[in-house]
Amino acid sequence: MDQTKNDRRSRRRYEIHLPVQYRVSQRSSVPITGTGMTCDLSTGGLGFRCRRTLPVGAHIELSIEWPASYGEGVAMELQVTGFVIRAEGNRVGVRVNSHRFRLLPSEDQPYRASA
Numbered sequence: 001m002d003q004t005k006n007d008r009r010s011r012r013r014y015e016i017h018l019p020v021q022y023r024v025s026q027r028s029s030v031p032i033t034g035t036g037m038t039c040d041l042s043t044g045g046l047g048f049r050c051r052r053t054l055p056v057g058a059h060i061e062l063s064i065e066w067p068a069s070y071g072e073g074v075a076m077e078l079q080v081t082g083f084v085i086r087a088e089g090n091r092v093g094v095r096v097n098s099h100r101f102r103l104l105p106s107e108d109q110p111y112r113a114s115a
Contacts, residue, residue, distance in 0.1 A: 011042040019065045020048050024084065026058045038064060039091070046080065046094050054087045060094055066101065075104040 017037055024032040036050030046062075054060070064078040079100050086093030 011044040013040040013042045013045070013047075015040045018067065021063045022048075022050065022054075023061045024054050024058045025061075026055060036092075043096065043099065045082075045085075045096055048092055048094070049090050050092060051090060053089065054084050054092050056084050056087050058084045060084055062094070070101075070103055075106065076101050077104055078102075 017039065020036050020038055022032075022034055022036065032052070032054065034050050034052065036048045039047040039049060041047070041064075048062075060082055062078075062080040062082075064080065066076040066078050068076065070076050079102055080094070080096055081098045082094045082096040084092060085095045
């Protein structure tokens, strides 16, 4: 995504399309889960598309399939927590509070602790 002089973001966003799973939780509500596709991301926020409008202000946890692998082909995912700050149709904006990479166990390798 190009940064223009009118863009208020403090960190550069990178246009990248990766599969994502999400879980949204609010007080006194059943968690909402689903899948989608990222549109852009940075260390401070991300945008993704999903099939429903998510509640603004809600806490969200995301697991993003990462395109690179660790070591000799060990798959990774990026785990993100934050808050929904914008929801317009199927497009969602998230302010990131924390992020970390996690190694995914494979069928032919024993489970390893998170990176």
